[in-house]
Amino acid sequence: MKFLHTGDWHIGKKIKGYALLEEQEDAFQQVLAISEKHAVDAVVIAGDLYDRSVPSVEAIELFNEMIQTINLKKQLPLLAVSGNHDSAVRLEAGGPWYQATHFHLNTRLSQAFQPVIIEKTQFFLLPYFEPFEARQYFNDDTIKTIQIAMERVVEEMTKSFLPDYQQVLVAHFFAAGSERSDSETSVTVGGLDNVSVSLLEDHFDYVALGHLHNRHALKNETVKYSGTLLKYSLSEVNQTKGVWIVTMEDGQVSVAFESIQPLRDVSIVEGSFSELLSPEVYQQVNRDDYIGIRLTDREVIPNVMNQLSSVYPKIIQLERVNGREHQTVSNMSQEELQQQDPLTLFTKFFEEMTDGPMSQVQADYLLATIQSANKEEN
Amino acid sequence: MKFLHTGDWHIGKKIKGYALLEEQEDAFQQVLAISEKHAVDAVVIAGDLYDRSVPSVEAIELFNEMIQTINLKKQLPLLAVSGNHDSAVRLEAGGPWYQATHFHLNTRLSQAFQPVIIEKTQFFLLPYFEPFEARQYFNDDTIKTIQIAMERVVEEMTKSFLPDYQQVLVAHFFAAGSERSDSETSVTVGGLDNVSVSLLEDHFDYVALGHLHNRHALKNETVKYSGTLLKYSLSEVNQTKGVWIVTMEDGQVSVAFESIQPLRDVSIVEGSFSELLSPEVYQQVNRDDYIGIRLTDREVIPNVMNQLSSVYPKIIQLERVNGREHQTVSNMSQEELQQQDPLTLFTKFFEEMTDGPMSQVQADYLLATIQSANKEEN
Structure with a gap:
């Protein structure tokens, strides 16, 4: 099976007061064209769908149109998680209804352990979460950092791993050793937000990450940031933006890049x-x-x-x-x-x-x- | 067929800083019990689901739980329109998906002309709208008032009337001759917002209105305000709150009242x-x-x-x-x-x-x- 890995859309984002809705709509059309060209089986969005927890009406209209186009019009399964810029509660309103058409939008940690299965691949959709949510979920006060939380989360997920299936993790956090850009919001300071890459690559065939804006933030074959849809700050001026096309086949994973040309750079x-x-x-x-x-x-x-x-x-x-x-x-x-x-x-x-x-x-x-x-x- | 007519929930409403979420949750449980007692075929909410266009996270959580309970857990058709307190765009996010389980949530004038049919009754779900939206929809600049707009809207709706069916209009506006309470927001001043009751009763077997907080605001047998779920101001202190149970049978309509006892009065x-x-x-x-x-x-x-x-x-x-x-x-x-x-x-x-x-x-x-x-x- 083949899927498109994107993330950090930040719909409604402004740069110095300039709303980028037109650029975002245009980039979305390119994502759609890429998904058709490759005949992907699913579109994965790794968090930060919106730029703000309370998006503008214009941003909501654009985002609604996007998800309707992918999932209802093009009838593509859509797998998404909320990021640190999203309000989990505001985003999840239609959640239980979305699933009927294979739109899986996870906004709570507790939803992450029931994988979505497409062909021979299990997708674990882990939204952005804070250590206190993991403390509550696992009823364990020793979970103080995202790294410790992720060890528990991964352990819990592995219980549902099916033999002969491949596993994909979709998540939104800072993976240790990544390079940051100016336009990201630092989630926590002091290294508490780092998740070690080895924990991820040891357990999953592919990890579709969101959070960092540079798709090269991690130098890893199977643990990847998609990067943003567009350049969202001057520090990203030399980055080529786009999406990953991930092919899972006979226990193998291959990844190809497709670029997006911005309407205005x-x-x-x-x-x-x-x-x-x-x-x-x-x-x-x-x-x-x-x-x-x-x-x-x-x-x-x-x-x-x-x-x-x-x-x-x-x-x-x-x-x-x-x-x-x-x-x-x-x-x-x-x-x-x-x-x-x-x-x-x-x-x-x-x-x-x-x-x-x-x-x-x-x-x-x-x-x-x-x-x-x-x-x-x- | 039999349906429950409620409206003006104003989820997230505060009185002088006191959030009424607990009272609203309790009242909702009573609405649910009433719907089960009467074995209604549908629940109708005539607008102002929320109290504000940008509701709090707590209000959204409560409202999500309510609609999931009615429509997914109890599997009751849910027919609703947005009111003047609601943001149409924020509310409609899951709209296209909701319909699969007979949750019809209309937020745009253009959606009002395709009735929802349950047994032998056609429900026309007309959200709160402003005259300019009718001018755009009908491409007619002479539509200056809600009354003129409503004449056009009703005319348009009658084109879809099926013989041998009964017709119900669900709407959210000020009907001429109604009495106001203190806690309502006057939509416009100077009588521009009045809709004549005769226009309504001449064309529909029953009109399920929202907007005014007093269920006796109109003295009419078949054109009725549901009133609010709870008392939302001191001017409502002597009102009994509740819902209407409307029975449509062999071309006849009968209406009964079921009261709600507030958790705190x-x-x-x-x-x-x-x-x-x-x-x-x-x-x-x-x-x-x-x-x-x-x-x-x-x-x-x-x-x-x-x-x-x-x-x-x-x-x-x-x-x-x-x-x-x-x-x-x-x-x-x-x-x-x-x-x-x-x-x-x-x-x-x-x-x-x-x-x-x-x-x-x-x-x-x-x-x-x-x-x-x-x-x-x-």
């Missing part, structure tokens, strides 16, 4: 202010992308953001790669900071943040505010 | 402060109720709310039925108000709102704030 443009505004440069750039600008100039440029936006309408970051001429607030020492008067300090901070000087109106307002605050103190 | 206690605190009085009262207190005293009583709460833990209103000794802010004339200094005015307002005098700390803080504000003005 996330990219970085670097140069001096004058270069960036010159047609020779910007005509080489896909200006409809979500663009991070790396400015090489060091001097203050009045109104820089407005000027750049007139050429690059969707700027998601503006970085000064060579630093600035003037000393900025953020790299002053504690001592230096204390020696500055509030007016100077705030003015520097304002210029650093907006990349331009204050207008006279703004400066007057700041002065009046500081004077009024001083008056109240006295 | 909403009630009013009236008396002087000393009476209310005397055991002879409060031992006659079910003090676990949500209580509106009608205080007969006219004088200022320090710390009145705290003292009453020690006896009546769930006070949802405190009213001075005989007015007060002191002139209050709210009944001063514009001229009188202008003559008061801010300190006096705010002190009166504070005492009126909290039903007690200011503490010294509060009075000091008020004075300092007023002085500081005056300083800034000068």
